Amino acid sequence: MDRKSTLSIAALMVTAFAVGIDFTGAMLLVPAIELSFDADITSTQWVLNIYALFFAMTMVTGGRLGDMYGHRPVLMIGLMIFLLASVLCLVAPDLITLIGARALQGIGSGLIWPCTLAFGATRIAKPEEQGLVMGLILSGVTIGNVIGPLLSGVAVTLGDWRYFFVANVVLAILSMVTIRTLMPREETHKSGQHLDLVGVAVLAIAVLLLLYSLDVGADLGWASTPIVVMIAVSFVLVLLFPTIERHVKEPLIIPQMLRNREFMITLSLNALQVPALFIALLYFPQYMQKTLGWSAMASAFGLVPMTALLCAGSIISGRLYNDFGPKRLLLSGYVMSALGAVLVVLLPESLGYFQILPGMLLIGIGSTLSVGPAGTAAMSAVKPERAGLVGGLSFMVHLVYGAIAVAFATALMYAASLARLAQQLAADKIDMSNADQHAINGGALATDQAKAAVSHFDTAQVTQIRDALATAFNSGMDMAFVFACLSALVGLVLSAMLNEKKLQSSNT
Template identity: 30%
Template structure:
């Protein structure tokens, strides 16, 4: 007996929604997988392509830098050209760039291909959320779908080092890039039935070309100075010129964004101390985690003599706790409050970093397990815990832009962590001393982030008391949003 028309339409819509979720989850998986998987391949890449630590920093940061600087523009492209169109274009670009990474004959080609991967990722992430938003109009279903989407990304980031170690052990370092190609093709195939016509609600958003150009120059020169400073000399002419260009670009960027009617980065968001603090702690968390991930990768493979597979297994306690921390974040915040739990998370970062000082090349591996558990738990907790309060400070219609700002902050923090910690390894000798400097710096940044969050959360609570709500509904809303 044929289904009624309404039932058949509902069944078709549900099938398309599931296909959208599967496609976007696949894309987010490879985006975050590539952010962590490359770390266990650094030793083999360096040996094959004859690269030093500076070159390896560029391999890691070319991806995160282009991802961070183009993320906001990727969302605008989706609004103007259609989320599905930009999403598919991003997947195609990511697949082609991954194939180029796998075939790269030299370090320069690999670095350029990594930057192209980052461009593809910057198109994928905001358009993935737009497609999910369209496919799941019901708020409860949409929240569940976003949870699945973020969960897949968290698992990918956590499993990256282990998956990379296994692939490298059996197929070599190039396989960690070429494996993306069939996955991206599967994502493209899954999008074939998604409608091409977007709602067009935000289609009138303008490109902030001047702001985008200034942001690319500002971030690019900042990372370049930090990576190349130890090699060329901090007083050398290229580094001095780079510093001047970087400072000028940042001033120009802020000036442009302040005057634009449709800025790429709405500076009005930062009038809220809580949004500013959320951005700062998101950046600090990525700075510490990815900086330490890069440093530990070099240490385990070059100092401890671990293979890529052994390095992936060594990272398993830390990366597993990233997934657990993300899943438990909401419950911990509900039980302990955002202020205390966030400060405790950064305390774990600091304790884990200082605890790793005992994990010398001659020490047994088990000494590093407890510190790595602490670092992984903190990393998994901070991202969702910082996002929710920040999103509560902006209007609903500007939520996508606010989310893009937070993601850009995380990617920028990751790039800075790799650049600065890699600079310690390149400039400070012996390696054990460089590790001590990096770990001490990570602990200091974590404690500073905890202080920033405590002050901002306290200020937000005081502001809530000063502006006491008059109605019962306002009172209930204030109680739910109050930062304890």
């Protein structure tokens, strides 16, 4: 690899790092945001889900824009949006404003990420180097995944979760400088392209309705009219999507791709791993803080075994891709992720941190062996000029399914933990109203609502309530990982069905 290519990859790795710290870092901020805005996890999960949704829904458009106008200028525009959104996150006066700023951050990231991948795959890498280059770019984002929680821990330790977004601002500026300085201009672009904004809007509305129904379902009742209507409209939009796409000049998924069995399998494999990884990144820090009583900084270090494996594994899986092929890597990755999720559920609560450590390690290894190879395999199944489209599409599927999985897992977790909390309080002969149980469920008695709910109990009873909350949280987390395991098992079946020879020769 020549010096020019090496410098270009370095520029892309800096940009990937900026995106990487934002994702995992924000997950560790959830308890601090709950406390700051006196909210519960069903509300604060939107800080994560709205980012993932808008990130996902912008990516296909971002990939197409990069193919049409050049990946370098679209990257710069995305970084400018990301910079503005980071400033808004930094000064957000309430949860609604923060959620809106996170949506804008998702749009910026959605322009950045597919162009980063496409530039690396088509403008820098030779065919035999594609796995290595993709691995290096992914290592940039996974190094960010490692550093992000540590930055969050530092911010919370310093007294304000908002300080985390200062790092976003600095890195956005640094990324703009490195892209402008080190990344070469493209001389040719693909002409005659059109954006499928209607398709993106239909999918975005469908997913947003589903996410919102999962958020408020426990409060309004799953059989209530608003929930039933929202879920029904969501499914109708999904069912109408293929019909709408037939009337679009350039649909999100080109018809030949839909008929390409290997491409559709690899596209699915970009998603089915995500629940184990996202649920781990969301709930392990909360488990350490709410159940084990660790500080934000301590829980950031507690997450390092998994994030470090994600970082190292991205480079290793890139090198292994050509030697072992995607099928063996994907099979191994999905086996490890499913086993990791099972261990989280089966190991006893009395082990404390060691209840989650084996699962953390296995999910970390499993993710590195499946996420990168699935994305590379999806892009290898299409023509090079469609790399931007497929780069955006594969991560759109990755993040949309991830957002739905987190929302569904949170709904499961909330219901399971609430039931276990009621059971434990009854066993301890503590009389607490249903409204107060809802107020404290999933928390650590730190918010104003939770403090009000336990204000009339004596010290011994508050201790019992705190212990009941820890037990309830653990039960809810177990249910979330049951769902993660089932998703990984479906991925394992699809990995076994993948035909590598057809994958390499399809090129639609």
